[in-house]
Amino acid sequence: MKREIPLFLTAVIGIFMILSFFVPHQVVSVPADFLQQSAVILVAFGYVLGGANALKVNFDAVYKREPGWIYKLVLIGSLIATVAIGLAEGRNWQDETTRSMWIYNNLYAPMNATMFALLAFFIASAAFRAFRIRTLEAGLLATAALIVMLGRVPVGDYATRWLPWKWAQLSSLQQWIMDNPQNSAKRAILMGAAMGVMATGLRVILGIERSYLSGED
Amino acid sequence: MNVSHDFGVWVSALLTLFVFSFLYRDNPLYKFAEHLFVGVSAGYYMVLNFWTVIVTNLWDPLVTMVTKHQAPFSASLGDYRIWLVVPGIFGIMMFARLLGRVGWLSRWPLAVIIGVYAGLKTTGFAQGDLVAQVQASLQPLLTGHWGSSINNILFMLGIISSLLFFFYSREHKGVLGVTSRLGVGFLMVSFGAGYGYTVMSRISLLIGRFQFLIHDWLGLR
Amino acid sequence: MGWLASLQKLDRRWIFALMGALVMIPLLFPIGLKLTVSRPVQMFVDAIDRIPDGSTVLMSCDYDPASRPELVPMTQTALRQLWDKGCKVVVTVLWPGGSGIVDQTLRGVAAEPPYRGKKYGSDWVNLGYKAGNESVMVLMGQGITGAFPADYTGHSTSDYQALPIMKNVRDYSSFPLLVNISAGYPGTKEWVQQVNSRFHLPMVSGCTAVSTPEYYPYLQSGQLRGLLGGMAGAAEYELARHEHRGPATRGMDAQSLAHVFVAFCIVLGNLAQRQRGGGGGA
Numbered sequence: 001m002k003r004e005i006p007l008f009l010t011a012v013i014g015i016f017m018i019l020s021f022f023v024p025h026q027v028v029s030v031p032a033d034f035l036q037q038s039a040v041i042l043v044a045f046g047y048v049l050g051g052a053n054a055l056k057v058n059f060d061a062v063y064k065r066e067p068g069w070i071y072k073l074v075l076i077g078s079l080i081a082t083v084a085i086g087l088a089e090g091r092n093w094q095d096e097t098t099r100s101m102w103i104y105n106n107l108y109a110p111m112n113a114t115m116f117a118l119l120a121f122f123i124a125s126a127a128f129r130a131f132r133i134r135t136l137e138a139g140l141l142a143t144a145a146l147i148v149m150l151g152r153v154p155v156g157d158y159a160t161r162w163l164p165w166k167w168a169q170l171s172s173l174q175q176w177i178m179d180n181p182q183n184s185a186k187r188a189i190l191m192g193a194a195m196g197v198m199a200t201g202l203r204v205i206l207g208i209e210r211s212y213l214s215g216e217d
Numbered sequence: 218m219n220v221s222h223d224f225g226v227w228v229s230a231l232l233t234l235f236v237f238s239f240l241y242r243d244n245p246l247y248k249f250a251e252h253l254f255v256g257v258s259a260g261y262y263m264v265l266n267f268w269t270v271i272v273t274n275l276w277d278p279l280v281t282m283v284t285k286h287q288a289p290f291s292a293s294l295g296d297y298r299i300w301l302v303v304p305g306i307f308g309i310m311m312f313a314r315l316l317g318r319v320g321w322l323s324r325w326p327l328a329v330i331i332g333v334y335a336g337l338k339t340t341g342f343a344q345g346d347l348v349a350q351v352q353a354s355l356q357p358l359l360t361g362h363w364g365s366s367i368n369n370i371l372f373m374l375g376i377i378s379s380l381l382f383f384f385y386s387r388e389h390k391g392v393l394g395v396t397s398r399l400g401v402g403f404l405m406v407s408f409g410a411g412y413g414y415t416v417m418s419r420i421s422l423l424i425g426r427f428q429f430l431i432h433d434w435l436g437l438r
Numbered sequence: 439m440g441w442l443a444s445l446q447k448l449d450r451r452w453i454f455a456l457m458g459a460l461v462m463i464p465l466l467f468p469i470g471l472k473l474t475v476s477r478p479v480q481m482f483v484d485a486i487d488r489i490p491d492g493s494t495v496l497m498s499c500d501y502d503p504a505s506r507p508e509l510v511p512m513t514q515t516a517l518r519q520l521w522d523k524g525c526k527v528v529v530t531v532l533w534p535g536g537s538g539i540v541d542q543t544l545r546g547v548a549a550e551p552p553y554r555g556k557k558y559g560s561d562w563v564n565l566g567y568k569a570g571n572e573s574v575m576v577l578m579g580q581g582i583t584g585a586f587p588a589d590y591t592g593h594s595t596s597d598y599q600a601l602p603i604m605k606n607v608r609d610y611s612s613f614p615l616l617v618n619i620s621a622g623y624p625g626t627k628e629w630v631q632q633v634n635s636r637f638h639l640p641m642v643s644g645c646t647a648v649s650t651p652e653y654y655p656y657l658q659s660g661q662l663r664g665l666l667g668g669m670a671g672a673a674e675y676e677l678a679r680h681e682h683r684g685p686a687t688r689g690m691d692a693q694s695l696a697h698v699f700v701a702f703c704i705v706l707g708n709l710a711q712r713q714r715g716g717g718g719g720a
Contacts, residue, residue: 002321002324003324005325005328006324006325006327006328007328009325009328009329009332010328010329010331010332010335011332012332013328013329013332013333013336014331014332014333014335014336014339015336016332016336017332017333017335017336017337017340018336018339018340020336021340021344021636026294029294029580030292030293030294033294033295033577033580033584034292034297034300035329035332035333036333036570036573036574036576036577037274037297037301037304037573037577037584037585038303038304038307038329038333039329039330039333039334039570039573040270040274040568040569040570040573040574040577040585041270041271041274041275041301041304041305041308042304042307042308042311042326042329042330043266043270043330043569043570043571043573044266044267044269044270044271044274044308044569044570045266045271045307045308045309045311045312045326046311046330046569047262047263047265047266047534047569048263048266048267048271049311049312049314049315050259050262050263051259051260051262051263052263052312052315053314053315054255054259055259056315068248071248071249071251071252072252074249074252074253074256075252075253075255075256076256077256078252078253078256078257078260079256079257079259079260079263080260081260082256082257082259082260082261082263082264083260083263083264086260086261086263086264086265086267086268087264087267091268091272091592092591092592093264093268094268094537094538094541094566094590095591096542100261100264101538102225103257103261104261104538105225105229105538105542106225106226106228106229106232107228107229107232107253107254107257108254108257108258108261108503108535109229109503109506109538109539110229110230110232110233110426110429110503111232111233111236111250111253111254111257112254112258112502112503112504112535113233113422113425113426113429113503113504113506114232114233114236114237114426115236115251115254115504116419116422116504117237117419117422117423117425117426118236118237118239118240119419119422120419120420120422120423120457120461120696121240121423121453121454121457121458123415123416123419123420123700124453124454124456124457124696124699124700124703125450125453125454127416127700127703127704127707128448128450128453128703128704128706128707129446129450129707130707131703131704131707131708132707132708132711133708137401137402137405138405140402140405140406140409141405141406141408141409141412142409142704142708143409144405144406144407144408144409144410144412144413145409145410145412145413145416145704146409146413146701146704146705147413148409148410148412148413148414149412149413149416149417149697149700149701150697150698150701152413152414152417152668152670152697153417153471153670153690153693153694153697154471154472154473154690154694155471155694155695155697155698157472157474158471171474171476175476175477176368177406177410178410178651178654179368179654179658180368180371180372180375181371181375181403181406181407182406182407182410182411182651182654183372183375183654183655183658184371184372184373184374184375184376184379184403185375185376185379185400185403185404185406185407186407186651186652186654186655187350187353187354187376187379187655187658188375188376188379188380188382188383188400188403188404189379189404189407190346190350190652190655191346191347191350191351191376191380192380192383193342193346194342194343194345194346194347194350195347197338197339197342197346198339198342198343198347201335201336201338201339201342202339204331204335205332205335205336205339212327212328212331213324213327213328240451240454241451258535261534261535262534262535265534265537265567266534266569269537269566269567269568269569270568270569270570273587273588274568274587277587277588278587294580294581294584295580295581295583295584296584333573334571334572334573337572337573337576337632338572338631340636341572341628341631341632341635341636342631344631344635344636345627345630345631345632345634345635345661346631349635349659349661350655350659352659353655353658353659353660353661407651410651411648411651411652414647414648414650414651414667414668415647415648416696416697416700417647417668417669417670417693417697418508418646418647418648418668419648420461420692420693420696420697420700421507421508421646421647421668421669421689421693422504422505422507422508423457423458423461423696424461424465424507424669424689424692424693424696425506425507425508425689427461427462427465427692428465428507428685428688428689431462431465431466437466
């Protein structure tokens with residue numbers, strides 16, 4: 001029961017979704033549409049569950065006084081405050097002047113952006129300390145990287161505009177690399193990945209792949 | 218210099234600097250900002266999905282059905298009435314995951330999600346990434362113009378050799394070995410191009426933050 | 439051991455400081471390096487130019503504040519191009535962190551002098567965020583209002599008095615083009631797989647630079663009619679649309695110097711390694 005019903009549900013729904021791609025008749029399209037609507041609702045519940053789980057995990061950490069538990073109080077406090085304010089403000093919680101949008105604009109957005117901005121520094125550091133060209137393949141990678149990096153920005157054109165042949169200028173070389181060798185390899189990866197996803201999808205639908213049911217029976 | 222007087226801008230700027238302080242070394246200011254970010258993100262996502270999906274796509278149609286005295290089982294495309302109770306119940310069952318003993322109940326809604334997405338992704342990848350890409354790969358090798366002919370031949374060589382590199386059912390020796398080595402070359406060029414674009418992306422993000430600090434906070438330009 | 443080899447021991451915080459300075463200085467003192475419009479960007483412009491004036495276009499803005507520098511300029515320029523053609527725009531958001539920033543971006547353009555006559559509900563509508571990724575995309579194929587019963591402001595999408603634009607919007611057949619601005623998953627790839635392949639809706643894409651190489655096969659196969667890649671793509675788009683010193687263009691000087699610096703780091707790091715001889719690491 002605990003495993004068989006979920007496996008049965010996955011199989012039936014999966015096959016039905018594949019069928020809906022080929023059969024436009026309403027006998028198939030209406031239930032398929034309902035299943036998609038259900039998936040949308042369930043994914044939303046999943047996000048709420050994710051937040052609830054974050055609360056549970058951090059409450060446990062604070063209770064057990066794990067290292068850094070003071071910071072976890074900040075996490076719990078900010079989570080509860082954001083939820084409480086958002087729920088209290090009602091359906092118009094996303095209007096420009098609400099406290100929820102103040103939290104979004106001045107807490108969420110800048111920190112979200114800055115976390116990713118840190119990567120620029122690390123990419124420069126890694127380029128100096130870890131990017132080592134020891135083989136022909138690594139040399140090919142580095143050459144392509146340098147041509148694309150410099151050719152994609154105006155400085156590449158400035159550096160090579162004295163060349164009489166337009167095709168030899170960095171921007172043209174960069175575009176040629178993107179259109180031809182890069183494109184062909186990416187297409188091969190795309191096609192290979194597509195076959196892999198199809199195989200995995202069928203394995204999941206047929207119940208061969210059951211890792212999503214992890215946990216005790 | 219025209220420093221902002223907006224309290225929100227100052228809060229944003231300080232939090233930005235707290236996160237940047239990690240570059241010097243890990244410190245309490247960064248840890249504070251990190252945990253604040255996680256808490257605010259999780260809370261925002263919860264509220265967003267509640268109001269925009271659970272209320273709009275689930276609760277409101279059910280309330281409309283009751284208040285307008287609609288026939289509950291007369292569902293049609295896009296108007297599912299009482300049938301929406303099913304995903305509603307399944308959604309509540311997901312929270313069983315937080316309760317140890319009845320955690321297995323959460324597998325049922327998970328199975329629905331997995332089934333829907335396995336089906337969608339199988340057909341999506343098959344049509345969009347396999348059939349369409351194979352179709353587009355069939356280009357004329359001799360086009361009448363030597364430049365595009367060379368490009369097309371190189372393109373075809375690249376696809377075939379890269380695909381053969383991923384063929385592991387036979388040992389890469391002989392003709393297969395040579396072709397797969399050629400494929401490695403094409404793959405390295407594509408990874409190098411990917412690296413170049415990744416560098417561009419990361420630096421753009423940094424430019425955005427500096428533009429905020431310079432323009433919106435300090436009012437320098 | 440030469441001075442190059444001794445660089446191997448350089449504290450990485452000096453590299454951080456140098457990177458920060460090389461990005462900050464051109465933002466304070468612009469150089470004004472000239473751009474040229476590349477072929478994928480011109481294809482993007484042409485694809486939008488080809489749609490009939492006055493059509494209703496679907497624009498899906500699938501990003502969050504982290505991708506603001508690359509994707510917000512693209513959104514702004516695309517919206518201006520569509521409004522210059524008299525097109526109406528229906529906007530959706532599939533990233534949870536994106537609904538706020540997308541709404542602000544749209545309202546920002548609507549507040550600009552040439553577009554102050556554009557009315558929310560008649561000339562554009564923001565349907566807001568919906569969870570579900572590919573499910574939402576396929577759901578919209580059966581009916582837009584089924585997937586989005588209400589817009590960002592809470593108005594019912596079946597209320598044609600409040601949202602007259604929705605009167606002629608049924609499903610994907612109501613749009614001649616999809617303009618997708620995306621930062622990752624869900625994004626361009628999923629729109630190509632689920633919508634372009636199944637419903638044959640022509641589409642163009644503006645995406646972050648990190649995703650751009652992955653979408654070149656779609657451009658070559660015709661599944662994408664145009665492609666903007668990263669801040670450089672956004673800057674070229676501004677140039678193609680004669681938007682002088684737009685936000686993306688202003689960032690390209692800093693981008694150029696930073697790229698030269700990273701290239702220099704790769705070369706210098708390898709030279710230092712050769713002088714020292716042997717292995718090395720981060």
